[in-house]
Amino acid sequence: ETGVTQSPTHLIKTRGQQVTLRCSSQSGHNTVSWYQQALGQGPQFIFQYYREEENGRGNFPPRFSGLQFPNYSSELNVNALELDDSALYLCASSLASVTQETQYFGPGTRLLVL
């Protein structure tokens, strides 16, 4: 157990819809990163939030957006869902935004877009 939780565990949406995924970080962790993991692939970095501000972004379009709240929770929002958005979405929390800090992953949300 890493102390990081995500909801929901599974979700089915149709193309064009919008989705919000939620993550609750370990207490005291001020940094959260979101990843997309397709089946049989490694995770792909979406973005990172540090103290409620976006701190970096991977190669994902603007329809992927996020929020981080003072209570160590965060959200990933995806608009205009596409079939290729079907994946496992992982959040990971850490103590600081420096790279050598170990990231602790939540169990993930598996999203299926039909």
Added chain:
Amino acid sequence: GQNIDQPTEMTATEGAIVQINCTYQTSGFNGLFWYQQHAGEAPTFLSYNVLDGLEEKGRFSSFLSRSKGYSYLLLKELQMKDSASYLCAVTMDSNYQLIWGAGTKLIIKP
């Protein structure tokens, strides 16, 4: 571009030793992580190497050669529960994101 290579799948016998290799070509380098991921679960941290050499942690050891862009994870006294995917991930200078390999699926046979 950034590139991290790992074998797709490996098979080993319970009680044996297995070495999982990872090579990387990235525009910068700060350190290399190894994570374990069981099917349907989140990755869990195994090791982090910054300096060249071998770091041992119980049954698991990780090696890094920065000049060769190469790392390996060594698993000893294999147990059935070690069946999982093993992912290496690189952090680059002045960068906060992890660049991940696709993972190596390790199958342990009795």
